[in-house]
Amino acid sequence: xxxxxxxxxxxxxxxxxxxxxxxxxxxxxxxxxxxxxxxxxxxxxxxxxxxxxxxxxxxxxxxxxxxxxxxxxxxxxxxxxxxxxxxxxxxxxxxxxxxxxxxxxxxxxxxxxxxxxxxxxxxxxxxxxxxxxxxxxxxxxxxxxxxxxxxxxxxxxxxxxxxxxxxxxxxxxxxxxxxxxxxxxxxxxxxxxxxxxxxxxxxxxxxxxxxxxxxxxxxxxxxxxxxxxxxxxxxxxxxxxxxxxxxxxxxxxxxxxxxxxxxxxxxxxxxxxxxxxxxxxxxxxxxxxxxxxxxxxxxxxxxxxxxxxxxxxxxxxxxxxxxxxxxxxxxxxxxxxxxxxxxxxxxxxxxxxx
Numbered sequence: 635x636x637x638x639x640x641x642x643x644x645x646x647x648x649x650x651x652x653x654x655x656x657x658x659x660x661x662x663x664x665x666x667x668x669x670x671x672x673x674x675x676x677x678x679x680x681x682x683x684x685x686x687x688x689x690x691x692x693x694x695x696x697x698x699x700x701x702x703x704x705x706x707x708x709x710x711x712x713x714x715x716x717x718x719x720x721x722x723x724x725x726x727x728x729x730x731x732x733x734x735x736x737x738x739x740x741x742x743x744x745x746x747x748x749x750x751x752x753x754x755x756x757x758x759x760x761x762x763x764x765x766x767x768x769x770x771x772x773x774x775x776x777x778x779x780x781x782x783x784x785x786x787x788x789x790x791x792x793x794x795x796x797x798x799x800x801x802x803x804x805x806x807x808x809x810x811x812x813x814x815x816x817x818x819x820x821x822x823x824x825x826x827x828x829x830x831x832x833x834x835x836x837x838x839x840x841x842x843x844x845x846x847x848x849x850x851x852x853x854x855x856x857x858x859x860x861x862x863x864x865x866x867x868x869x870x871x872x873x874x875x876x877x878x879x880x881x882x883x884x885x886x887x888x889x890x891x892x893x894x895x896x897x898x899x900x901x902x903x904x905x906x907x908x909x910x911x912x913x914x915x916x917x918x919x920x921x922x923x924x925x926x927x928x929x930x931x932x933x934x935x936x937x938x939x940x941x942x943x944x945x946x947x948x949x950x951x952x953x954x955x956x957x958x959x960x961x962x963x964x965x966x967x968x969x970x971x972x973x974x975x976x977x978x979x980x981x982x983x984x985x986x987x988x
Contacts, residue, residue: 675829679837682822686966689815691950693892693901694920696808700893701919703801710794717791720784812892819967868939868957871986875940877913878987879954882906882962888971890964895919900964902951905971906942909954915987921952924985931984934959934976942985943976955984 826834870876882905891899896908903921910917917924925944931937937955943963945951953963953974960973 675833675837678822678825678829682826682837685815685818685822686968687946687950689812689819689892689967690902691948692808692811692815694903694922694950696805696812697893697901697903698920698922699801699804699808703798703805706794706797706801710791710798713791713794717784717788823968870940871938872940874910874913874915875938875987877940878906878909878915879940879956879962881912882909882954882971883956885909885971886962886973888964890967890969890971892967900971902953902964905964906952906954910987917987922949924952925949925983926985928985928987931986934981934984937984938986940987942987944982944985945979946982947980949982951979 826837829837870879885896885900885905889899890901892901894900895904900908903919903924906924907917907919917927921944924942927942931941937943939955939957941955943953943955943961953961956962956973959976961976962971962973964971965974
């Protein structure tokens with residue numbers, strides 16, 4: 635016969651646990667649904683800013699290595715030319731001695747001194763030639779000069795080759811770092827793509843750049859030499875500084891590109907070096923070197939339009955002071971040349987180019 639017992643009811647403890655679990659789940663769902671969007675944007679901004687800073691640090695190091703390699707390429711080329719000329723002189727000497735040896739061979743004997751001179755090792759000859767009196771003073775001096783020159787050039791060529799190898803290794807390491815940063819930037823871009831256009835502009839700072847364009851255009855007259863009647867607008871310290879800032883102003887909207895020095899794209903130090911070049915001033919390539927290109931100014935209130943402005947503790951970012959607390963710079967990957975408030979970055983000092 636079928637049992638008609640009443641099913642056992644869950645105990646009070648079990649009911650309490652189930653109720654608490656359900657309540658927690660509801661609370662978590664509500665919390666997720668009402669998550670602070672501002673906190674999410676701030677997290678994205680912090681991550682993107684960090685990646686941009688790392689990317690620019692790597693760029694400046696890459697710029698330095700590239701600049702050194704270019705200089706070494708020229709040095710190595712000069713050394714190779716010297717080696718070629720030295721070898722040519724040695725060949726001419728051996729040819730002349732060979733003619734003498736040929737003449738002596740026809741008479742049935744070759745001077746021991748000539749045999750040594752025709753050897754491929756000038757140093758061995760010099761060690762043994764002291765026992766022979768049959769070498770003319772002119773021949774001995776010429777051979778000594780060539781042997782010494784060969785030794786020097788060989789050492790210099792080896793030194794240059796070693797430096798090039800070191801630089802190639804450095805460039806490879808920096809290239810690897812660059813690739814790593816680009817991958818991180820790609821990840822950050824994916825995060826940015828989850829935001830609305832307005833939120834993305836807020837995170838990247840493009841909204842502030844757009845809002846400030848009207849005022850920036852008004853301030854641009856402060857970036858070049860102004861008329862005495864213009865009141866309240868800062869004047870550059872020198873015509874060259876004004877010319878550099880004016881040149882940079884003409885590049886507003888140009889994209890930031892790794893290692894670029896213009897005229898259509900720039901990185902931070904590429905923009906400043908290009909701008910000053912238009913004013914007839916040659917600046918070093920790296921921001922850290924540009925930091926030593928003139929007189930340092932630690933008081934922001936003493937800055938003049940066209941002065942270089944250095945940011946961050948390791949001096950990896952540089953721009954041009956544009957007046958009224960603004961810097962004109964190539965900000966970071968994904969952004970264009972623009973004005974920005976100096977307070978948005980950790981100011982270190984200005985540099986008045988001499």
